Amino acid sequence: MNHIVCQHLTKEFAKGAQTIRPLNNLSLEVPKGQFLALMGPSGSGKTTLLNLIAGIDTPSSGSLVIGGQELMGLNRGALTRWRAANVGYIFQLYHLIPTLDALENVELPLMLQTMGRKERRERSMAALDLVGLKERYHHRPGELSGGQEQRVAIARALVANPELLVADEPTGDLDRESADAVLKLLNSLAHDHGKTIVMVTHDPKAAAAADRTLHLEKGVLVEPGTSSAA
Numbered sequence: 001m002n003h004i005v006c007q008h009l010t011k012e013f014a015k016g017a018q019t020i021r022p023l024n025n026l027s028l029e030v031p032k033g034q035f036l037a038l039m040g041p042s043g044s045g046k047t048t049l050l051n052l053i054a055g056i057d058t059p060s061s062g063s064l065v066i067g068g069q070e071l072m073g074l075n076r077g078a079l080t081r082w083r084a085a086n087v088g089y090i091f092q093l094y095h096l097i098p099t100l101d102a103l104e105n106v107e108l109p110l111m112l113q114t115m116g117r118k119e120r121r122e123r124s125m126a127a128l129d130l131v132g133l134k135e136r137y138h139h140r141p142g143e144l145s146g147g148q149e150q151r152v153a154i155a156r157a158l159v160a161n162p163e164l165l166v167a168d169e170p171t172g173d174l175d176r177e178s179a180d181a182v183l184k185l186l187n188s189l190a191h192d193h194g195k196t197i198v199m200v201t202h203d204p205k206a207a208a209a210a211d212r213t214l215h216l217e218k219g220v221l222v223e224p225g226t227s228s229a230a
């Protein structure tokens with residue numbers, strides 16, 4: 001079953017008298033539980049596509065169906081509710097709150113739900129356990145390594161149990177060893193826990209850890225080796 005179905009997806013921005021089109025008539029299907037890597041030069045539309053798939057931004061035209069829900073045409077409020085229930089976002093620079101410990105950071109998405117403190121704590125500890133950091137729950141971000149911070153951020157992305165994870169350069173700020181640990185974790189989340197993962201990366205080694213790699217160029221998908229810039 002396809003988890004993500006993009007058909008003729010276009011995103012346009014008006015810039016003065018000009019129209020910028022970061023995504024141009026893009027069609028794409030991603031099966032549930034697939035770990036997909038998106039590569040492409042700077043400005044090719046990777047983040048724009050990721051933000052549409054994450055429900056952060058809305059398409060200008062085309063269709064975007066995720067888990068059976070058509071996102072095209074949803075208003076801001078509906079999109080925000082859909083995102084909170086269905087998507088976990090992982091950033092390059094973690095975006096943890098420095099004054100909160102690991103557990104409190106992971107709990108944050110659950111604050112938006114009506115849930116008792118005990119259940120919130122239990123769910124957050126389970127997410128920290130899944131990323132291998134249960135013992136570090138009381139540490140603040142400043143007391144963790146970059147790789148550990150990213151794993152806490154992944155626990156935060158997972159805690160509301162979304163089916164879809166999107167990651168923008170999740171290993172871009174990590175050394176090779178920490179990057180490999182994060183990639184192994186993402187791989188396991190897809191294959192052992194059924195999460196669909198869309199990851200933007202510039203690193204071919206990170207892309208190699210995914211099930212499939214797609215290349216974007218000037219807002220369209222290209223086959224490797226057919227680049228217009230080549």
Ligand SMILES: Nc1ncnc2c1ncn2[C@@H]1O[C@H](COP(=O)(O)OP(=O)(O)OP(=O)(O)O)[C@@H](O)[C@H]1O
Nearest residue numbers: 013020021022040041042043044045046047048049
């Ligand atoms: N909100 C916006 N308003 C106007 N133009 C935008 C907006 N968002 C993105 N763009 C333009 O769309 C194009 C694609 O941007 P995007 O961030 O998707 O590229 P990218 O492939 O993620 O690049 P990078 O690898 O540098 O992050 C760029 O030319 C960018 O300037």
